[in-house]
Every structure is written in C-alpha cells, then in structure tokens.
Amino acid sequence: MRDFILASVVTASALFAGQAEAVAANPLPKPTNITWGDSGCFSFGSVALDAPDHEVLSAAFDRVSKTIAELKWIPQATEAPVTSFQPFPTPTAASRKRKRQYSAPPGNCTGTITKVKIDVSNAHAELQHGVDESYTLDVVAGSDTVDITAGTVYGALHALTTLQQIVINDGSGKMIIEQPVAVKDAPLYPVRGIMIDTGRNFITKAKIFEQIDGMALSKLNVLHWHLIDSQSWAVEINAYPEMTEDAYSANEIFTQDMLKEVIAYASARGVRIIPEIDMPGHASSGWAQIDESLLTCQHSWWSNDNYALHTGVEPNPGQLDVLNNKTYEVTAKVYKEMTQVFPDNWFHIGGDELFANCNNFSTAALAFFNSGKSMGDLYQVWVDRAIPNFRAQANKTFVMWEDVKLSADVAATGVVPKDVVLQAWNNGLDHISNLTGQGYRVIVSSSDFMYLDCGYGGWVGNDQRYNVMVNPNATDGSANFNWGGGGGSWCAPYKTWQRIYDYDFTLNLTDTQKALVQGAIAPLWSEQVDSVVISQKMWPRAAALAELVWSGNKDENGNKRTTELTQRILNFREYLVAAGVQASPLMPKYCLQHPHECDLNLDQTVLHENPAA
Numbered sequence: 314m315r316d317f318i319l320a321s322v323v324t325a326s327a328l329f330a331g332q333a334e335a336v337a338a339n340p341l342p343k344p345t346n347i348t349w350g351d352s353g354c355f356s357f358g359s360v361a362l363d364a365p366d367h368e369v370l371s372a373a374f375d376r377v378s379k380t381i382a383e384l385k386w387i388p389q390a391t392e393a394p395v396t397s398f399q400p401f402p403t404p405t406a407a408s409r410k411r412k413r414q415y416s417a418p419p420g421n422c423t424g425t426i427t428k429v430k431i432d433v434s435n436a437h438a439e440l441q442h443g444v445d446e447s448y449t450l451d452v453v454a455g456s457d458t459v460d461i462t463a464g465t466v467y468g469a470l471h472a473l474t475t476l477q478q479i480v481i482n483d484g485s486g487k488m489i490i491e492q493p494v495a496v497k498d499a500p501l502y503p504v505r506g507i508m509i510d511t512g513r514n515f516i517t518k519a520k521i522f523e524q525i526d527g528m529a530l531s532k533l534n535v536l537h538w539h540l541i542d543s544q545s546w547a548v549e550i551n552a553y554p555e556m557t558e559d560a561y562s563a564n565e566i567f568t569q570d571m572l573k574e575v576i577a578y579a580s581a582r583g584v585r586i587i588p589e590i591d592m593p594g595h596a597s598s599g600w601a602q603i604d605e606s607l608l609t610c611q612h613s614w615w616s617n618d619n620y621a622l623h624t625g626v627e628p629n630p631g632q633l634d635v636l637n638n639k640t641y642e643v644t645a646k647v648y649k650e651m652t653q654v655f656p657d658n659w660f661h662i663g664g665d666e667l668f669a670n671c672n673n674f675s676t677a678a679l680a681f682f683n684s685g686k687s688m689g690d691l692y693q694v695w696v697d698r699a700i701p702n703f704r705a706q707a708n709k710t711f712v713m714w715e716d717v718k719l720s721a722d723v724a725a726t727g728v729v730p731k732d733v734v735l736q737a738w739n740n741g742l743d744h745i746s747n748l749t750g751q752g753y754r755v756i757v758s759s760s761d762f763m764y765l766d767c768g769y770g771g772w773v774g775n776d777q778r779y780n781v782m783v784n785p786n787a788t789d790g791s792a793n794f795n796w797g798g799g800g801g802s803w804c805a806p807y808k809t810w811q812r813i814y815d816y817d818f819t820l821n822l823t824d825t826q827k828a829l830v831q832g833a834i835a836p837l838w839s840e841q842v843d844s845v846v847i848s849q850k851m852w853p854r855a856a857a858l859a860e861l862v863w864s865g866n867k868d869e870n871g872n873k874r875t876t877e878l879t880q881r882i883l884n885f886r887e888y889l890v891a892a893g894v895q896a897s898p899l900m901p902k903y904c905l906q907h908p909h910e911c912d913l914n915l916d917q918t919v920l921h922e923n924p925a926a
Contacts, residue, residue, distance in 0.1 A: 336491045337388040340478035341885040342860035350493030352454040353423035357480045357488040364431035369466050377477045384891050387482040388884055389905045431461045431469050438465035441658050447499035448472035454493045470583040471532050504832030505862040506535030507855050510839035512542025515565040520844040527852050527894040529582035531859035537834050539589045543631050546599025552646045559598035572654050588655045591663030593695055597631025609634045610671035624671045635695045636677035641702050649706035665714035667723045689726040696725045749826035757833040760804045762816040765837040771801020772840045810857035814866050814875055832862050852896035853886040872921035880908050
C-alpha cells in the first residue's frame with residue numbers, strides 16, 4: 314500500500330503573474346521577460362523568412378517551419394493559479410469534468426502571420442565562449458510579422474526556438490500564436506551544458522544528434538564530450554591509428570569525419586562542443602597500444618575490495634607515467650590532432666581521480682617518492698610540463714577537473730595557472746566558494762545536485778553488499794547495507810529535476826566570486842548508459858538545468874519558482890518526445906492534465922525561499 318501525506322492546508326493565491334490566463338504556450342526555458350497581450354490570436358500558416366543571407370539562419374527557419382507544420386503541437390492543460398482546491402471537497406459532476414487539453418477560445422484570429430523578419434547586428438560572430446546570445450521577439454497587434462532582433466545568429470536561433478514553442482494548435486488543426494507577445498531574452502551564463510561519456514559505453518552518432526536536438530530546444534549551448542576513458546578508446550587518431558584497437562569493436566569507432574559531422578550538426582543549432590581527453594588519470598586503453606611504458610598500474614587489480622591498496626576508482630586502472638618523457642611527446646600529438654578537429658577555443662584536459670598507489674608500479678615514481686616528494690608534487694610535475702607542452706601545439710583555454718587544486722590526497726602542490734577553468738564536481742557550495750575565492754573561473758557540475766547517473770545502484774559485479782535479506786536503507790553507513798542505503802551508488806540518491814532546479818550554486822558568494830562562475834554542466838557518466846537509455850536518463854532533467862542557467866530559478870520578487878516550473882517541464886517533456894527525443898516521464902500524465910493536483914503541498918508558497926544551508 315502506498316502512503317500519501319496530507320499537506321498543510323493553506324489557501325493559495327494567484328502566483329503565476331505575467332501569463333495571460335488564456336495563454337497555453339509556456340516556453341522552456343522561461344524567457345527573461347515575456348509579456349502577453351489580450352487582443353486576440355494570430356493564424357500561423359505559410360510564413361516567409363526575411364533575414365540576412367546566412368546558412369545557419371535559413372536552415373534553422375526551415376527546421377522550425379517543418380516542425381511546427383508536422384507536430385501540430387497541442388499543449389496540455391493551461392497553467393493556472395491554484396485557487397479552488399479544498400482539503401476534503403465534496404465531489405460534484407462539475408468538479409469531475411476537467412479540461413485535459415488546451416483549446417483556444419471560440420472565435421477567429423484577428424491577424425495572420427505571413428513573415429518572420431530577423432535583424433542580426435553581427436552575422437559573422439563565431440560560436441565561441443561569450444558569444445552574444447540575446448534576442449528580442451515581438452508580435453504586435455495588427456501586424457503580420459514576427460520581428461526578431463539579435464546580436465548574432467546564435468541569439469536569433471534561440472528566438473526561433475522560442476517561436477517554435479509559442480506556435481500551437483488551437484485544437485482544430487489551425488496553428489496560431491495565441492496573443493500579441495513581446496519577449497526580451499538573454500542567458501544568465503555563457504556555459505550551459507550537459508556531458509556525455511563515450512568511453513565507458515559507446516553512444517551512436519544518431520543518439521548524440523538526439524541529445525543535441527534536446528539541447529537546442531532547451532537553449533543549452535555546451536556539449537562537454539568525455540571522448541575516452543580507461544575502458545575504451547573509440548577516437549581515430551591519425552598519428553597513432555593503433556589506438557582504436559582498444560575500441561569495443563570496429564563498429565564502435567568515431568572517425569574524424571564522424572566527429573566533424575557531430576560538430577557541424579551542433580554548430581548549426583548553436584551548440585559548442587568542448588572535447589575532453591582525460592589525462593593523466595583514467596588512462597589505459599588506447600595509450601597501451603602505442604607503448605606500454607607510457608602507463609603505470611594498468612595490469613594491477615584495482616583493489617576496491619582492499620581500499621588501502623586501490624589503484625583506480627574503477628576497473629580497469631591505469632595512469633600515464635608523468636615521469637616518462639615519451640608521455641609528453643605522445644600526449645602532445647594526440648592533443649594537437651584533436652584541436653585540428655574540434656574548433657572550440659576551449660579544450661578539456663581532464664585531471665581527475667589520480668591515485669598514488671598506481672605510481673607504485675613505476676620505477677621512476679618510486680624513486681621520486683623515496684626522495685621525499687609527495688603525490689601532489691608528482692601532479693605538479695604534470696601541470697608544469699603538460700600545460701606548456703599543450704600550449705606549444707595549440708593555444709586553447711584549458712578546462713580541468715577541480716582535483717588539481719582541491720583533491721585531499723593528490724592536489725598539485727605548486728602553481729596552477731589562473732587562466733585554467735576548473736570544473737567543480739565535489740562538495741557543492743564549499744568547493745565553488747573555495748575555487749572562486751582563489752580567483753579561478755568555475756564550471757559548476759556538483760555531483761550532489763547535477764550528476765545525472767547517480768542513484769541507479771552499483772554496477773560492479775561480485776558485490777556481497779547486496780546479499781542481505783532486508784531493505785538496504787540503513788543510515789549507519791554499514792557496508793552490509795549498501796553504503797547507507799545508497800544501493801552501491803556513491804552519489805545516490807537519484808537527482809530529480811527539482812533537486813537540480815533548486816540548486817542556488819552562487820549562494821553566499823561575493824559579487825567578485827559570482828562573476829567567476831561561468832555556468833553549469835550536468836554530467837551523465839556512462840557506466841550504465843549507452844545508446845538505448847541515454848535520452849531517458851538525460852531528459853527532461855537536463856531541461857531543469859537549462860532553465861536554471863538561462864533565466865534562473867527565482868521570479869522577479871526573489872521567490873523560488875520550482876512549483877511554477879512543474880507544468881512547464883511536464884509539457885516540455887511531451888514536446889521533446891513529439892520532436893523525437895525519447896525523454897522519460899516525470900509524473901503520471903494526469904498531473905500534467907490537472908495542474909498542481911499532484912503537488913505534495915497545497916500551500917503553493919512552501920518553496921519560495923531557500924532552506925538553511
């Protein structure tokens with residue numbers, strides 16, 4: 314039997330101001346400013362484009378027009394303030410008859426849209442960090458034109474995405490814009506992204522395209538691509554073609570032509586791709602095909618059954634030998650070749666989860682330690698040699714995982730250049746504050762809030778912790794109870810869309826520190842992810858992050874708008890599926906068709922403020 318909690322009874326008030334009552338369109342992410350009129354709808358049929366001659370714009374307009382025509386999208390029940398709920402109502406025939414699907418008010422539209430006019434200030438701006446993504450979109454009473462202005466084509470792309478979501482089916486098959494509307498919009502952060510991992514399990518090109526489609530619809534603009542890991546090397550390297558001998562199969566390899574196809578597909582949709590070649594840790598496959606001496610501990614037992622001896626966070630272990638001169642020759646060639654494939658000015662060089670024990674298999678490292686040096690000193694050797702070596706091949710902005718500064722066991726002991734962008738994945742607000750306090754630019758990927766792979770249980774075999782005859786929900790951390798109820802998932806529980814959206818990752822930072830936060834990326838590590846399940850695990854939770862980093866999680870009065878997002882994200886999930894992105898359901902569809910009847914609390918204000926940290 315399921316237990317249901319009766320929430321405290323508080324009369325709700327009209328909370329969702331700024332949305333005309335009859336308007337069903339509720340785009341995600343919510344624009345910075347959107348104002349609806351009330352003079353009547355506009356028919357939207359055959360529409361021409363008046364825009365600069367730009368391939369990205371014309372292709373995007375064609376996609377949007379085709380999607381509108383083919384989907385004939387009908388939103389579900391319109392968002393409305395909760396004003397009529399009673400704790401124990403008396404059922405009536407009227408209360409049982411609820412409108413499950415939007416239909417426009419009776420009557421003909423007062424206007425017809427025949428043209429989308431786009432003005433772009435700089436049609437030649439490159440898709441790089443900090444590119445202007447702002448736009449305005451206006452549909453004025455009495456006009457036949459959707460007017461869009463943008464600083465760059467990438468802002469215009471976002472405007473077209475908004476347009477796509479506000480053109481809806483009136484229920485009779487006619488496509489309309491419900492009312493005059495004015496949108497003034499720009500993102501809060503320049504980095505708004507997700508991470509895919511093709512090193513643990515292969516992800517097909519078609520499924521990567523699908524993730525990019527979801528990103529474009531939700532205005533995410535950075536795909537962090539963790540290309541390789543110790544388990545496999547699926548990336549073609551012309552300098553070392555033997556590396557793909559460590560792909561899972563000949564059919565699970567990304568040729569450089571395929572990489573360029575993905576880059577082009579993403580760029581046409583306003584999505585940057587930041588590639589990651591994780592070094593010097595998470596290294597075994599690929600590198601070993603060049604020269605076994607490049608690696609250390611690759612033939613060891615990873616030893617999580619005897620953690621004092623562990624050589625890796627997971628099988629199969631291996632790290633690049635930092636003290637081997639050939640390591641720098643080989644990594645430089647791989648890096649240089651990848652920079653010639655990936656045009657983004659940012660490049661991720663990894664740097665996470667180094668293990669001191671792994672270096673016990675290196676004669677040079679043992680001598681280094683015996684001289685009185687530490688693992689942090691060894692990591693500093695990598696920083697001092699690898700970063701200048703990479704810059705000599707192609708001068709990019711480097712992204713590294715936070716470990717290089719904050720790992721309790723192995724952080725580099727000397728200087729890490731301040732122009733390196735650090736990706737904060739541990740200890741939430743504490744590490745964000747620590748890194749920005751030291752003057753580093755930060756990408757937020759806090760595992761407690763944004764790791765999309767968390768909570769699915771452990772994935773390693775021969776695990777005695779499951780051999781218990783009770784529900785493993787102990788809170789004492791006993792190994793017999795699967796890590797305190799985490800089920801073997803180190804970062805459990807599962808990160809729900811509300812957990813993601815409620816994260817105020819600049820809380821208590823100074824203005825100087827806040828300015829160093831570049832945005833956020835939600836990682837989806839792929840130990841339990843492949844092409845079959847990636848979309849269900851990514852979407853629509855990634856859309857909650859999309860709104861968080863586009864327009865924030867608070868309204869103009871500073872109140873959390875998580876409850877308001879409910880109807881928007883439920884509708885957006887339906888839209889993703891209709892558009893071919895196989896997103897998971899978040900609730901029974903009843904909850905979408907009956908706004909806020911599935912809320913835990915009748916009081917619609919319970920999420921307005923942050924809890925105590």
